[in-house]
Amino acid sequence: MPDVELERREGSLTRLNGAAYRLSATADVILFRTTPGEDLDLEAIRTLHKSPERTASLIALTAPDLPLAEARRIIQAGVTDVLPWDTDADELRQHLDRWRKPKLPALYEAPQHRRGKVVTVAQARGGIGASTLAVNLADRLMDRRGLRKVARNRVVVLDLDLQFGSVSSLLDVKENEALYQMATDGTVPDATFVNHALASTPQGLWVLGAPSRFAPLEVLTAVQVGALVDALSDQFDYVVIDLPRSLVLWISAVLERTDRLMLVTDCTVPSVRQSRRLLDLYLENNPALHVEVVMSQEHKPLVRGSHHREAAKLLERPFTHWLPFDPRAVRKASDRGLPLSAAAGSSPLSKSIAALGRDTLAALMRNEPAHARRH
Ligand SMILES: Nc1ncnc2c1ncn2[C@@H]1O[C@H](COP(=O)(O)OP(=O)(O)OP(=O)(O)O)[C@@H](O)[C@H]1O
Ligand SMILES: [Mg+2]
Structure with missing residues (x-):
């Protein structure tokens, strides 16, 4: 995609820890792969989601046969979308613009207006x-x-x-x-x-x-x-x-x-x-x-x-x-x-x-x- 800069990181969201946190403050979108039942990942999603510096939308790529209840748990933790990990590039491209406008985290309050x-x-x-x-x-x-x-x-x-x-x-x-x-x-x-x-x-x-x-x-x-x-x-x-x-x-x-x-x-x-x-x-x-x-x-x-x-x-x-x-x-x-x-x-x-x-x-x-x- 011409106007997209891609950065790949190996490791799960949890293991990336500080790096994921830094990425969430600079990137527009973070796509990450997660496996059902990974409670640690859910915790990492919640932390990133609440981060006041976050600019990125969090998108989970999961098993295509993910049970609905699991998908709901991931969304409730704070991701913007859940997609099967075999989604093809064309479909990803279609979603990208929507994801690039990140929703503000629920607990986020606008920074107080800085006075001179x-x-x-x-x-x-x-x-x-x-x-x-x-x-x-x-x-x-x-x-x-x-x-x-x-x-x-x-x-x-x-x-x-x-x-x-x-x-x-x-x-x-x-x-x-x-x-x-x-x-x-x-x-x-x-x-x-x-x-x-x-x-x-x-x-x-x-x-x-x-x-x-x-x-x-x-x-x-x-x-x-x-x-x-x-x-x-x-x-x-x-x-x-x-x-x-x-x-x-x-x-x-x-x-x-x-x-x-x-x-x-x-x-x-x-x-x-x-x-x-x-x-x-x-x-x-x-x-x-x-x-x-x-x-x-x-x-x-x-x-x-x-x-x-x-x-x-x-x-x-x-x-x-x-x-x-x-x-x-x-x-x-x-x-x-x-x-x-x-x-x-x-x-x-x-x-x-x-x-x-x-x-x-x-x-x-x-x-x-x-x-x-x-x-
Ligand atoms: N560093 C300086 N050297 C020489 N003259 C100065 C200097 N600073 C101010 N003055 C002169 O002293 C006078 C008083 O300056 P200024 O009005 O800035 O002082 P002020 O403390 O605000 O006085 P006021 O009590 O009237 O408010 C002015 O005529 C100014 O041009
Ligand atoms: Mg004066």
Whole structure:
């Protein structure tokens, strides 16, 4: 048969054991010969039939004079069809298309819908570079490759800094009133809401920006914000969230859904102390939260000073990510409403964020499946 690849294996289904299991996850059809009264084979059929990875239809070839009761036992164990082993090739060919569309095993449940990963950016003090990081990290998480720079991931930035959000202006997209509506009408967002609210950049990054009007932060609820993050992570591979600096109750809904939190700080004593306070608060209800401390607007020192060591000790985390002070690059990017990769790709800051993006992608891929949340 021209469009059929055939692989032969010697031995009974039971003796093939692991090999049969692997085959059932790759082949379309497994034809196997079985003898009446082979209880072990029935057991093997049941196991294969229930395997969630199974793609193959199981077809039993048996003695032509197999009693009906035996055929029923085999079918009940989970085979799609029972045929006499002297069936000729023409007849097999006729059945093949039907068998190739395997029925799902009875106990099979569709795998749970995999949600995109959530990366949240928080700041130890105002103006530390959190929004700059959120936007440019999101840009790097798109993981563009090849000559044509095709993005491998769909990424959205959600600006939850409702009152002072700067994501829309950093990326030169129109401000959006959806979050204002959410705050004032009590709307619980769903996929349709989100689709209306999204804007995109020419580079293919998606944005759900803060409103142009002053929206009261505290009136949003954890249910609304949780639904918003869920709706976005249903549609995107990565959701990057820019948090407001003020501590509002609904932040818990974001933290619960966060796979990686980037706490942006510098090494000054007030910022480190504030970072410690924030960490205590974030971790109190989410002890498993993964936090990365990002030192912003500071060059990575060749030799760590004692204040670096003190700070790392206080935060109980090594400082692995340093974003250099690079006013030229940020100016070039923000003046043109472009991510650093497009406006100042070879600048030190752009390169540091690229490295942070690569580390984040690698770490989040290692973390599969997504953290235990919601389901
Ligand atoms: N690495 C950097 N080097 C130099 N300037 C920077 C750097 N990162 C950010 N800036 C500048 O610092 C200012 C604040 O940056 P940004 O808005 O990203 O910080 P933020 O922590 O989000 O501030 P806010 O408290 O307003 O939300 C901006 O003018 C930005 O251009
Ligand atoms: Mg900001």
